[in-house]
Amino acid sequence: MSYKKASEINEKIGWRDITPGCNIYEGGTSVTVETGDWRTMKPVINWDKCKQCLLCAPVCPDMSIPVTAEGKRGEFDYFFCKGCGICSKACPFGAIEMVKDEK
Amino acid sequence: MSYNLKENLMREERLAGGHRMCAGCGSPIAIRTVLRQLEPGDKAVVTGATSCMEVSTFMYPYTAWKESFIHNAFENAAATCSGVETAYRALKKQGKLDDTYKFIAFGGDGGTYDIGFQSLSGAMERGHDMVYVCYDNEAYMNTGIQRSSSTPRFADTTTTPQGSVIPGKIQNKKDLTKIMVAHGIPYVAQTTFIGNFKDICEKAHKAIYTPGAAFLNVMAPCPRGWRYPSEDMMKVCKAAVETCVWPLFEVVEGKYYLSYEPKNKLPVEEYLKMQGRFAHMFKPGNEWMIEAFQQEVDRRWENLLALCNL
Ligand SMILES: Cc1ncc(C[n+]2csc(CCOP(=O)(O)OP(=O)(O)O)c2C)c(N)n1
Ligand code: SF4
Ligand code: SF4
Ligand code: SF4
Ligand SMILES: [Mg+2]
Numbered sequence: 001m002s003y004k005k006a007s008e009i010n011e012k013i014g015w016r017d018i019t020p021g022c023n024i025y026e027g028g029t030s031v032t033v034e035t036g037d038w039r040t041m042k043p044v045i046n047w048d049k050c051k052q053c054l055l056c057a058p059v060c061p062d063m064s065i066p067v068t069a070e071g072k073r074g075e076f077d078y079f080f081c082k083g084c085g086i087c088s089k090a091c092p093f094g095a096i097e098m099v100k101d102e103k
Numbered sequence: 104m105s106y107n108l109k110e111n112l113m114r115e116e117r118l119a120g121g122h123r124m125c126a127g128c129g130s131p132i133a134i135r136t137v138l139r140q141l142e143p144g145d146k147a148v149v150t151g152a153t154s155c156m157e158v159s160t161f162m163y164p165y166t167a168w169k170e171s172f173i174h175n176a177f178e179n180a181a182a183t184c185s186g187v188e189t190a191y192r193a194l195k196k197q198g199k200l201d202d203t204y205k206f207i208a209f210g211g212d213g214g215t216y217d218i219g220f221q222s223l224s225g226a227m228e229r230g231h232d233m234v235y236v237c238y239d240n241e242a243y244m245n246t247g248i249q250r251s252s253s254t255p256r257f258a259d260t261t262t263t264p265q266g267s268v269i270p271g272k273i274q275n276k277k278d279l280t281k282i283m284v285a286h287g288i289p290y291v292a293q294t295t296f297i298g299n300f301k302d303i304c305e306k307a308h309k310a311i312y313t314p315g316a317a318f319l320n321v322m323a324p325c326p327r328g329w330r331y332p333s334e335d336m337m338k339v340c341k342a343a344v345e346t347c348v349w350p351l352f353e354v355v356e357g358k359y360y361l362s363y364e365p366k367n368k369l370p371v372e373e374y375l376k377m378q379g380r381f382a383h384m385f386k387p388g389n390e391w392m393i394e395a396f397q398q399e400v401d402r403r404w405e406n407l408l409a410l411c412n413l
Contacts (some may be wrong), residue, residue: 001206004243006166009154009164024165027166027169028169029119029166031119031120032165033121035120035121035297055108057111057112058108058132059337061124061126061132062131067113069113071109071113079120083126083331084127084336085334086333090337098334
């Protein structure tokens with residue numbers, strides 16, 4: 001039985017070394033996948049306008065608006081954010097602007 | 104405990120980033136919100152029906168699920184979940200397991216209203232202690248926007264193309280939530296993403312922690328298939344609720360409760376006009392389509408009000 005970690009499994013692995021049944025033995029292994037590079041528009045927060053109402057945090061499909069242990073809205077996680085703009089429209093205070101993402 | 108957005112958001116995030124669903128997809132919002140309602144310390148076993156959600160969150164060896172996740176096939180998420188729940192009860196009885204696990208099945212509308220319907224119906228009838236969550240985006244999105252029995256009448260899909268032959272989908276949407284109520288299970292609810300997420304969070308918590316079988320139907324828009332700009336998700340959800348196209352209600356032990364009654368029920372155009380899949384309904388000569396759509400929404404809304412004794 002092979003209990004390989006996700007990080008040891010890639011396109012070159014042979015069938016003998018793959019995990020049985022294509023099981024994955026750890027949770028949340030997708031965190032190494034950068035989906036931020038899909039983005040064409042980028043959300044930018046204006047902290048002066050942010051009232052910490054947190055209404056933008058639950059609407060994100062990509063877990064890119066963290067809420068800290070103190071209950072404060074954190075900075076965007078641009079590693080995952082795909083730039084959908086839902087948060088920007090959900091902010092009642094116009095604190096999130098969508099700008100062209102120059103890479 | 105009464106709902107508090109901040110407290111709710113400070114809980115553990117149980118879905119990881121790096122999944123491959125489209126930008127602005129409603130499905131991961133439904134999943135992360137439902138999973139956040141697990142009490143801290145409780146674990147879950149999740150089963151998923153083949154769908155956009157499944158293929159994009161569970162791409163070997165990358166899983167976005169922090170909980171145990173099983174993909175079996177398209178048609179048997181509920182059966183798989185019910186089997187694991189039964190094994191868990193047996194192990195608990197034998198004293199071989201201490202942790203508390205909750206059992207949650209997720210499926211798209213294709214996997215729920217159509218192809219997984221018999222396994223869902225069976226699992227609910229047998230009364231397993233589980234919740235089945237349908238994220239309803241009203242078509243088979245993963246394979247290219249084919250109509251399902253959840254697709255509303257007149258929607259333009261790749262298998263119901265609107266034109267001179269047909270006006271989009273010919274049949275009305277199946278009312279699955281009421282069919283689940285007819286199973287006589289202790290908890291059934293219909294919800295979507297509104298404001299501070301109180302409605303969906305409270306319903307998901309009840310669904311998970313009501314002993315026995317529960318069913319949650321979450322309208323989860325698909326910007327790709329519905330053809331609206333992805334940033335408008337919350338506007339689309341609000342319009343669905345304010346026009347009574349997607350009423351919010353719950354049914355506890357067979358008793359209906361309306362969760363929200365719009366002060367001014369808006370005409371269905373306010374919802375339809377946002378989405379490309381309904382654009383042809385606004386062409387001259389097609390006014391009858393909007394009238395027919397309105398009539399069906401009104402009929403179902405009146406029926407729901409009567410069931411709620413309102
Ligand atoms: C038995 C079977 N038939 C067909 C398919 C192909 N298939 C995979 S996903 C999918 C569409 C799923 O639609 P839905 O359940 O509504 O989820 P969505 O993709 O819309 O989120 C289809 C037809 C399959 N995987 N298995
Ligand atoms: S733009 Fe979309 S993905 Fe990015 S943080 Fe806002 S809601 Fe999340
Ligand atoms: S919705 Fe706007 S004001 Fe509220 S926390 Fe988010 S960015 Fe700040
Ligand atoms: S096609 Fe629709 S349902 Fe599928 S991932 Fe994209 S937005 Fe989500
Ligand atoms: Mg679907």
